[in-house]
Amino acid sequence: MGIRKTWAMSGMVALLVLAIAGCGSDNDAKGGSADGQSLKIATDASYAPMEYMDTDTIKGFDIDFIKAVMEEAGIDYTVTNTGWDTMLTSVKQGTEYQAGVSSVSITDERKETYDYSIPYFESTNMIMVKEGSDIKSALDLKGKKVAVQAATTADELMSGIMGVDNGNLKRFDSNAVALMELNGGGADAVVADIAIVNEYIKNNPKEKLTGIIDKENFGSEYYGILYPKGSEWKAKLDPAIKKVIENGKYAEIYKEWFGEEPDTAALMNAK
Numbered sequence: 001m002g003i004r005k006t007w008a009m010s011g012m013v014a015l016l017v018l019a020i021a022g023c024g025s026d027n028d029a030k031g032g033s034a035d036g037q038s039l040k041i042a043t044d045a046s047y048a049p050m051e052y053m054d055t056d057t058i059k060g061f062d063i064d065f066i067k068a069v070m071e072e073a074g075i076d077y078t079v080t081n082t083g084w085d086t087m088l089t090s091v092k093q094g095t096e097y098q099a100g101v102s103s104v105s106i107t108d109e110r111k112e113t114y115d116y117s118i119p120y121f122e123s124t125n126m127i128m129v130k131e132g133s134d135i136k137s138a139l140d141l142k143g144k145k146v147a148v149q150a151a152t153t154a155d156e157l158m159s160g161i162m163g164v165d166n167g168n169l170k171r172f173d174s175n176a177v178a179l180m181e182l183n184g185g186g187a188d189a190v191v192a193d194i195a196i197v198n199e200y201i202k203n204n205p206k207e208k209l210t211g212i213i214d215k216e217n218f219g220s221e222y223y224g225i226l227y228p229k230g231s232e233w234k235a236k237l238d239p240a241i242k243k244v245i246e247n248g249k250y251a252e253i254y255k256e257w258f259g260e261e262p263d264t265a266a267l268m269n270a271k
Contacts, residue, residue, distance in 0.1 A: 038076040039233060041066065042090055042097040045081035046174045049199050049257055050103040053081065061195075061257040065120060066101045066225070068249045073240035084151065084173070087226075094228030103193060105153045105221040115231050116224035118238050119270040120245070122263065123221050125154050126194040127212040128182065128201065135189055138217035145170060147178035147187035153221055154191040161217070183207060193221075195258070222270045242268075 043058065045051045051060035058081055070077045082090060084102070091100040092113060105123070106116050129135045135144065138161055146162065148154040150171035162169045170187055172178045175196055181187040190197070197211045225241075227233050244250050245264055254262040 038078070039070070039099055040097045041077055041079045041099045041101055042082040042087040043079055043100065043102040044084040044087055044174075046083075046176055047103055047193075047196060050193075050195060051081075051101075061121075061253065062101050062103060062223075064253045064256070065244075065250070068244045068253060069237060069240045072243050072249075073237055075236070084149070088151070091226050091228060094231065098228065098231065099233055100226035102226075103195075103223050104226045106224045107153065107156070107221075109156075113229070115227040115229055115234050117227070117234060118241055119222035119224055119267055120241055120250075121223040122267055122270065123193050123195065123223060124213070124215070125157055125191055125218040125221070126197040127214065128179075128190045128192070128197045128209055129188065129212065130182070131208040131210050133188065133210075136212065138191075138214045141189055141191075144168065144188040145186065147172060147181040147190045149173070149175045149178055149192065152192075154193070157218060158191055182209075220270075222267070 043051050043062065045053050045058045045060070047060070049060055051058060051062045053059075058079055063079060066077070066079065079101070080097070082097070087097070087100045087102055090097045103121070103123070104110075104116075106119060110116075127135065127138065127141070135141060138157070141158065142162060145168045146158055147170045148158055150173065155169075155171060158169050159166075170178070170181060172181065175190070175192050178187070178190050178192065179200060182190045194211075194213070201207075201209045201211055225237065245267060251262055251264060254260075
C-alpha cells in the first residue's frame with residue numbers, strides 16, 4: 001500500500017490521539033447546492049487510513065470519496081466526527097445526522113435498521129498477530145484472546161467462531177484500544193479491516209507484527225454510505241456514486257491512498 005505521506009503519525013500514542021482528539025470536529029464543504037439542500041454526515045474518525053483526525057481536520061479515503069460524490073451531486077454537506085456508537089444511533093434517528101460514512105460494511109442484519117448506498121469499497125477482515133505467533137487462520141483463534149472493535153463485522157465474525165459470550169473475545173470502543181491490548185500483551189490477536197491492519201503494520205515496524213488473510217473464513221465485504229430507513233438521500237446520491245466510480249475519479253482517489261488500482265468491475269457488480 002502507498003498511503004500518502006501526509007499521514008505521517010505512527011505508533012500507539014499517535015493512534016490514541018487519532019481516536020480521542022477529534023471528537024466534535026467538523027469538515028465543512030460547499031458543493032454549490034442548487035436547491036438549498038444540505039446533508040449532515042457523521043463519521044468515526046479513528047479508522048486510519050479510511051478516516052482520521054489530522055489536528056482538527058478529518059482526513060482519509062472515505063472523506064475524499066464523499067467529497068467527490070457530493071461535488072458530483074452538487075449538494076452542500078458537512079462531515080462531523082461523532083464516534084462510532086453515536087454515529088449509528090444518530091443516523092438511525094435521522095434528525096441531527098442524515099448519513100454516515102465510516103467504512104460501514106453492508107450486512108443483512110444492518111439492512112433491517114438502515115438503508116445503504118450502492119457499495120463503494122471492497123474490504124475484508126484481517127488478523128494481526130505478533131511475529132512468531134502460532135496463529136495462522138481464523139480457526140486458530142479459538143482458545144486465544146482476541147481484541148476487536150465492538151459492533152463491527154470483526155466482532156460478528158469472531159462471535160461466530162469463539163461464541164458471543166466468550167470472555168476471551170475482548171470488545172473495545174475503537175481499534176486503537178484493541179491494538180493497545182495486543183501490544184500490551186492482553187490479547188493474542190486483533191481482527192479488523194485489512195486497510196487498517198496493513199496501515200498499522202506499515203507504520204509500526206518496531207512492533208514486529210504480521211497480518212494474516214483468511215479468505216475461507218473472512219470473505220469480501222462492501223462498504224456503503226449509511227442512511228436512516230426510507231431516506232430520500234439514497235436516490236439522490238447513488239447516481240453520483242456510480243458516476244464517480246465510472247468517470248475515473250474513484251480510481252484516482254483510491255490510488256492516492258492505497259497505491260494501486262481498485263477492482264471497480266467487482267465493485268459495480270456487488271450487491
